[in-house]
Amino acid sequence: MKITLDKVVKTFDTFRAVHGVSLEIESGELLALLGPSGSGKTTILRMVAGLEFADSGRILFGDVDATHIPVRDRGVGFVFQHYALFPHMTVAENIAFGMKVSRQRRSREEIAARVQELLTLVKLPGLGNRYPSQISGGQRQRVALARALAVDPKVLLLDEPFGALDANVRRDLRRWLREIHQELGITTIFVTHDQEEALDLADRVVILDQGRIAQMGTPREVCRNPNSAFVTRFLGDANRLEGVAARGAIRIGNTEVIRTAVADGPVEIYVRPGDLVWSAEGQGLPVTVTRVIDRASGRRVLASTESGFPLELDVDVGVDVEVGARGGVLVRRASAYPLRG
Numbered sequence: 001m002k003i004t005l006d007k008v009v010k011t012f013d014t015f016r017a018v019h020g021v022s023l024e025i026e027s028g029e030l031l032a033l034l035g036p037s038g039s040g041k042t043t044i045l046r047m048v049a050g051l052e053f054a055d056s057g058r059i060l061f062g063d064v065d066a067t068h069i070p071v072r073d074r075g076v077g078f079v080f081q082h083y084a085l086f087p088h089m090t091v092a093e094n095i096a097f098g099m100k101v102s103r104q105r106r107s108r109e110e111i112a113a114r115v116q117e118l119l120t121l122v123k124l125p126g127l128g129n130r131y132p133s134q135i136s137g138g139q140r141q142r143v144a145l146a147r148a149l150a151v152d153p154k155v156l157l158l159d160e161p162f163g164a165l166d167a168n169v170r171r172d173l174r175r176w177l178r179e180i181h182q183e184l185g186i187t188t189i190f191v192t193h194d195q196e197e198a199l200d201l202a203d204r205v206v207i208l209d210q211g212r213i214a215q216m217g218t219p220r221e222v223c224r225n226p227n228s229a230f231v232t233r234f235l236g237d238a239n240r241l242e243g244v245a246a247r248g249a250i251r252i253g254n255t256e257v258i259r260t261a262v263a264d265g266p267v268e269i270y271v272r273p274g275d276l277v278w279s280a281e282g283q284g285l286p287v288t289v290t291r292v293i294d295r296a297s298g299r300r301v302l303a304s305t306e307s308g309f310p311l312e313l314d315v316d317v318g319v320d321v322e323v324g325a326r327g328g329v330l331v332r333r334a335s336a337y338p339l340r341g
């Protein structure tokens, strides 16, 4: 089911949470809505679900305006971080719940068979008789997904479904969700404020800033070509430096650090740690090492430029570098934006 948002606006009292968002989610696509707290992600999802109504603009399910389709007829399945399982029902009863209250009548045998099928799909066979308190947080979210899938939704809406879980479990569930999505091909909108999660999972990401779309594209597109300082900062892990652009070259102090197209004048420059190369011989931008953090994957070097900007870069495990060492860094790739103010 394709979903279209056409200039959707939502205001709470006097506060405008969503400012004319237009967006098309293709049938079978897994789209992530990514943005900081308060950027309007949940409000957009709730409007698609029919739990909230737009002040203006339209939401289409296929070619049909969804405004007047009640929640239960929209064919959407939800998994919300706080949309807990019913504690007094077993896992199987939780999964069966939607089928029992659905307009589509099913026999007891049909429901039981479907519950078993779903338990297998979410890789929890044999746990049907447990209560939610008797399974782990990660297992609970799998059950929540099975419950959402039970009524054969045309659209799946997931709002920070793994938000409360620890990093390893999140990573496993992410992979698992991707597999389930591939298997079932249901149009899915996934809300998260975690850029790694969004980039890892989604076919396309929409980055929101204060109720507006800052950028949308495939994970590769937004990572390679962030269109603003906001997106670059939000995608994370970027060093920020200041310099001056003139005729396509950016200089910091006396050093030309990179050539890139940006208007002449003061600029802010964003560089990922992996795009900086350490030079013990002092080539490039002069820096002093302030800290070295050893990790299984390599060494993270923290350094400071002559004008006092902190920098982080990665070097191989075998590279000798010590606190207090002076050297240089070469910039392989960077994004630059005119410095305002």
Ligand SMILES: Nc1ncnc2c1ncn2[C@@H]1O[C@H](COP(=O)(O)OP(=O)(O)OP(=O)(O)O)[C@@H](O)[C@H]1O
Residues within 6 Å of the ligand: 012, 013, 015, 017, 035, 036, 037, 038, 039, 040, 041, 042, 043, 044, 193
């Ligand atoms: N029912 C409401 N009444 C008033 N203001 C609201 C209501 N719901 C949301 N808002 C406001 O609208 C803005 C967007 O909220 P929303 O929950 O959509 O953001 P979000 O991006 O999902 O944030 P988070 O990641 O914190 O959940 C926020 O400033 C919020 O305070």
